[in-house]
Amino acid sequence: MSFPYDNPANVLRKLGLVAGGRLLNAAKALFSKNAPLTVQAAVFAGRDKITFLDIQNYQGNIFELAAKVELYVQEHINWRADLSGSIRVEIPEIPVRAIKEAIINSLCHRDFSNPKSNEVAIYRDRIEIFNPGLFPYEYSPEDFITGSQPSIPRNPLIAETLFRSEDIEKWGSGLRRISQECRAAGVKVTFTKIKSGFVVTFLRPETRNMQGDAPKGGGVNGGVNGGVNSLLDFIVRKPGLRLPALSDKLKISNRTLEKWLTRLKNEKKIVYKGSPKTGGYYPV
CATH class of the missing domain: 1.10.10.10 (Winged helix-like DNA-binding domain superfamily/Winged helix DNA-binding domain)
Known part of the structure; x- marks a missing residue:
């Protein structure tokens, strides 16, 4: 955290996560070992949900879930090896920073009154990160990508804590950073408002094997x-x-x-x- 502290109670107080001597729901979502939050993560064989190759149901608090789901995605995407230099460099098909940003944003801005889980679906041609929280009604994702509108955090206490922990840089910049990371890597990303929430979709590039050779399979x-x-x-x-x-x-x-x-x-x-x-x- 970006301030001095000496014990957990002091941290919670400074973050505004305690009221009347009791933990607020935001504190439980962020730090509780018994947090009722879940993320469903799955890898599907094709471009739909008919056949899955792997499925996991993760439970925990926001910090725990962010780490687990980020690792899950990293382990199920394709990586290629750049052997042009003196050191082997592993390059993911989708920028890791963009994936991390999409995951943490989906947890930060979810609707906690909605019993539906966050979801991460890895298809042959794309990766979808679903957040059960409706996008601000009168705004479009482009408003925040261009920076023309101020942030509208659904859960301001959670957003402030994630900012203090440096898991997000500043309010309202998440979609812009995802877009910038993907543009720099030549990866197409879309942001879609749907009736049940919000979806970030990374379109997967042409599949290559680990050595960066010609495509094999898909x-x-x-x-x-x-x-x-x-x-x-x-x-x-x-x-x-x-x-x-x-x-x-x-x-x-x-x-x-x-x-x-x-x-x-x-x-x-x-x-x-x-x-x-x-x-x-x-x-x-």
């Missing part, structure tokens, strides 16, 4: 297959490494690598040799 399946194949190639070239070393070398999360390693073992393409502490993965 959507989630293409990215996963490319990642698994690249992992297998790496193990062939550098056998004997354990999960932490592979994660460090490839700059990919342990959770994602565990899934890929399990798949390769089930396909009998790799085998783990040695003890859990000193062994490693080898090609079959």
Whole structure:
């Protein structure tokens, strides 16, 4: 937080989250370990919700949910490796900062009287982040992208806390930053007012494999297959490494690598040799 404090009670008081000695609902949504907030996140096989490849129902407070959902999206989008320099650089198909901004904004500006969950849907051709909070009726998303209108926070105490924690930069700038990040990366993004809330949609670029080669397959399946194949190639070239070393070398999360390693073992393409502490993965 951007002010000195010595204990949680002092923080809550300075943020205006306590009244009459009791926590306000905003404080519970932000910090409670028993916050009743949920986000449904899913990966779908195609361009509709007929077949899903993975589905999760996350619960927690705003800070916990933002971290969990951001990680979920990062693990299910495609990344390519830029090997042009001396250091391998992983580049996401959609800017991570734009994804983070869309997620935190959907939680910050949701309608807490609406029992419907926030939703993140990852399709083959797009990613949709749904917020069950109606957009200000007389305004359009473009009003806030251009900065022609002042901020209208639905939950000002929550917005102020997220500003203090530096999860948002300033009120009313979220849509503009998402738009700027996507424009710089050549990614198309749309903002849509619907009857039940508000949706930010990232259109996914042409799927490429992890090495940045020509496209192979499409959507989630293409990215996963490319990642698994690249992992297998790496193990062939550098056998004997354990999960932490592979994660460090490839700059990919342990959770994602565990899934890929399990798949390769089930396909009998790799085998783990040695003890859990000193062994490693080898090609079959």
